[in-house]
Amino acid sequence: MAIAIIVLVVVGLGVVVVFNNLVGLRNQVLNAFRQIDVQLKRRHDLIPNLVESVKGEMKFEKETLERVIQARTAAVSAGQGGNMADVMAKEGMLTQALGRLMAISENYPNLKANESVRTLMEELTHTENQIGFSRQFYNDVVTKFNTKQQVFPTNLFAAMLGFSPSALWELPADSPERENPKVNLAV
Amino acid sequence: MNIYEQQASNRRMTAGIMFVFIAFFLVIGLGFDFFYLNFNPTVDAQAQYKWNPNGYYEAQASGASTVPFGTIFSLLFGVGLAANGLYNGASMVLRSTMARRALASNDKEKQFLNVVTEMATAAGLPVPAAYIVPDPDLNAFATGMNPATSVIAVTEGLLNALNREELQAVVAHEMSHIRNYDIRLMTVTAALMGAIALISDFAGRSSRYGRRTTGLSSSGGSNRKGGAVIFFVIWLLLVLLAPLISRMLAMAISRQREFLADASGAEITRNPVALISALEKIRAAVTPTNAINNGVAHMCITDPRGSLIEEKAGFAADLLATHPPMEKRILALKVMAYQADKPAA
Numbered sequence: 027m028a029i030a031i032i033v034l035v036v037v038g039l040g041v042v043v044v045f046n047n048l049v050g051l052r053n054q055v056l057n058a059f060r061q062i063d064v065q066l067k068r069r070h071d072l073i074p075n076l077v078e079s080v081k082g083e084m085k086f087e088k089e090t091l092e093r094v095i096q097a098r099t100a101a102v103s104a105g106q107g108g109n110m111a112d113v114m115a116k117e118g119m120l121t122q123a124l125g126r127l128m129a130i131s132e133n134y135p136n137l138k139a140n141e142s143v144r145t146l147m148e149e150l151t152h153t154e155n156q157i158g159f160s161r162q163f164y165n166d167v168v169t170k171f172n173t174k175q176q177v178f179p180t181n182l183f184a185a186m187l188g189f190s191p192s193a194l195w196e197l198p199a200d201s202p203e204r205e206n207p208k209v210n211l212a213v
Numbered sequence: 214m215n216i217y218e219q220q221a222s223n224r225r226m227t228a229g230i231m232f233v234f235i236a237f238f239l240v241i242g243l244g245f246d247f248f249y250l251n252f253n254p255t256v257d258a259q260a261q262y263k264w265n266p267n268g269y270y271e272a273q274a275s276g277a278s279t280v281p282f283g284t285i286f287s288l289l290f291g292v293g294l295a296a297n298g299l300y301n302g303a304s305m306v307l308r309s310t311m312a313r314r315a316l317a318s319n320d321k322e323k324q325f326l327n328v329v330t331e332m333a334t335a336a337g338l339p340v341p342a343a344y345i346v347p348d349p350d351l352n353a354f355a356t357g358m359n360p361a362t363s364v365i366a367v368t369e370g371l372l373n374a375l376n377r378e379e380l381q382a383v384v385a386h387e388m389s390h391i392r393n394y395d396i397r398l399m400t401v402t403a404a405l406m407g408a409i410a411l412i413s414d415f416a417g418r419s420s421r422y423g424r425r426t427t428g429l430s431s432s433g434g435s436n437r438k439g440g441a442v443i444f445f446v447i448w449l450l451l452v453l454l455a456p457l458i459s460r461m462l463a464m465a466i467s468r469q470r471e472f473l474a475d476a477s478g479a480e481i482t483r484n485p486v487a488l489i490s491a492l493e494k495i496r497a498a499v500t501p502t503n504a505i506n507n508g509v510a511h512m513c514i515t516d517p518r519g520s521l522i523e524e525k526a527g528f529a530a531d532l533l534a535t536h537p538p539m540e541k542r543i544l545a546l547k548v549m550a551y552q553a554d555k556p557a558a
Contacts (some may be wrong), residue, residue: 061334145321151377152327159335162483167337 041187044180048189053169055192058164062195065156066105066117068115072153073098073124076146080127083137090127097123121157124150161195168192219473223394226466227401231295234405237455238291241412242284244448247441263533298404303314303356303364303396306512310505312344312366321372328381329365330389335481341365341391345372351495354512355387356400363391374494382488383495386478386514393477399512402463405435408506410456413542460507467511475546485550489543496539515539521552 077091097120104116128150137143170189175184298305315322326343333340341357344366346397351371357363367380375383391394475492479485495515502517510517516536536542547553 038466058337065334145323148320148324148327152331155327155381156334159331163335163337 041183044183045187048171048174048180048184048187051167051174052189052192054167055164055171057165058160061160062157062164063105065160066101066113069101069120069124069150069153070098070105072146072149076150079140079143080131080137080169083140083143087127087130090123090130093165094120094123094127110193121154124154128180130206165194183212219393219420223398227394227398230398230402230405230462231298234295234409235288235291237409237451238287238294238412239284242287242291243281244282244445244452245287246281248448260494292341294408295401295405296458298401298408299358302400303358303362305407306354306356306400307344307364307366309509310346310366315343315345317360324377325367325372325380325384326385328377329501332381332384332481335385336388336392338388338392339363341388344501345369346504348502350500350502350517351375351498351515352502352505352517353383353514355390355396355507356403356425356511356512357391357396358400359394359397360391363396365391368504370498371495374498375491378484378487379491379494381482382478382484382491383514385481386389386474387490388481389474389477390470393470393473394458395474396512398466399463402459402466403509403512406456406459406463409459410508413452413455463511468537471514472542472545479546479549485546486552489546489550489552492543492546494537495544 047064058126073094077095081091097116101116101120104112107113116154126148131137131143175189175191286437315325317323317326322343322345325345329343330340337359341355341360341363342365344364346352346366348368349370351374353365353367353371355363355365365384367383371383372380389400401454475488479488482488492515502513505517506511507518544553
């Protein structure tokens with residue numbers, strides 16, 4: 027009888043510890059996810075300034091600039107919609123449009139000489155990196171959370187305690203970010 | 214070793230080092246009492262009782278002090294210094310290198326600030342303060358007591374010589390020192406090492422002019438004299454060699470941690486290649502970092518003395534180098550980047 031009680035208490039304590047660990051990790055996952063949102067918002071705020079300051083020099087790249095603006099508008103409205111797959115797809119398009127803009131801007135020495143453009147380009151690189159690294163961190167935390175749930179013996183009762191694996195931040199299968207960039211070397 | 218084991222080991226090591234440090238002060242204090250102030254507890258037991266004219270017996274001091282003033286004072290001093298190292302270590306280190314805060318108005322420094330923010334995001338830590346050390350050599354270090362109050366400092370030369378990705382790799386290396394709590398261990402070690410050098414210098418100097426001879430001849434019975442001389446020699450050796458021993462200890466601690474910081478730095482950026490090219494640039498700049506003195510050498514990404522001792526392998530180099538040979542570090546990273554095969558050993 028006494029042994030049975032001891033076993034029960036030990037198991038009970040074990041479950042409490044596991045539960046608390048999992049709750050901590052789940053909150054970390056949520057926080058890491060919000061961090062990505064913060065960075066995406068930052069990028070949305072940055073783009074109008076950037077487009078405004080390069081517009082004068084890059085008259086011939088009107089199409090590229092239009093694409094960036096459109097992609098931004100689409101991404102902002104997807105963010106308000108809150109559909110995850112949609113957000114990922116639209117943000118992916120925005121990343122691609124910006125990448126193209128940055129690549130093309132290399133062709134304009136005047137732009138590079140311009141102080142405010144240089145600052146903005148650094149800001150943009152910074153924001154792109156921030157987005158990348160916050161995604162990376164999110165995926166790291168999610169992996170930790172999911173592994174914790176799936177290892178023995180936690181896997182026996184993780185679902186019972188109401189935990190389910192979180193989704194990694196992945197690009198949708200048809201995302202434009204997956205396409206290889208087309209490089210035109212013809213002069 | 215995973216990150217939690219690493220953190221636990223660093224915590225243990227920090228406590229251990231502070232313990233050894235305080236014990237060192239205890240020994241210095243005891244020796245000082247014994248040899249300079251003629252402290253001798255056995256005299257107390259056989260104190261002579263003299264008849265006092267007021268009508269009672271009174272214990273008479275027999276030329277020896279019965280209160281170990283030296284020990285008490287030096288112990289208090291040691292504890293005070295250790296506490297000071299814990300609370301002010303980071304600012305002491307920064308002051309000794311004349312570091313200043315990075316300015317957002319400067320292009321390069323703005324980039325450095327941005328990179329620090331990015332690496333904090335990637336490591337999931339609070340953003341450390343970014344400092345610049347005014348020196349043309351290439352070097353970097355991190356200090357602080359915990360991630361929330363940490364500091365990353367790089368030299369001006371490093372900012373000018375590295376491109377964005379390489380700077381990112383170096384900052385990630387420092388960030389992993391912060392994440393593993395290496396910074397606390399290293400900062401406390403630096404603060405205590407400085408204090409030991411100071412004390413040892415003082416004790417060594419005063420022993421030359423002190424009243425050692427009177428202390429030896431008048432301390433207790435004559436049969437203890439031979440033993441006292443031996444103890445005195447050992448004590449003096451300990452005091453004089455303390456700076457060297459403490460520096461070797463710091464180097465041993467630092468060497469182990471550099472490999473790990475390289476590896477986890479590469480894990481933060483997922484870009485070992487950038488760290489390889491940064492280390493190669495840092496290695497090519499062999500001039501010493503003058504702004505960084507020897508006391509904080511073990512905290513830096515590479516030895517600020519700029520000597521080529523890092524390049525040598527062997528026992529002497531192992532004892533004296535603060536960092537593993539650059540060759541080995543770069544090779545380990547190349548293995549990570551699939552640019553080299555795993556070494557046989």
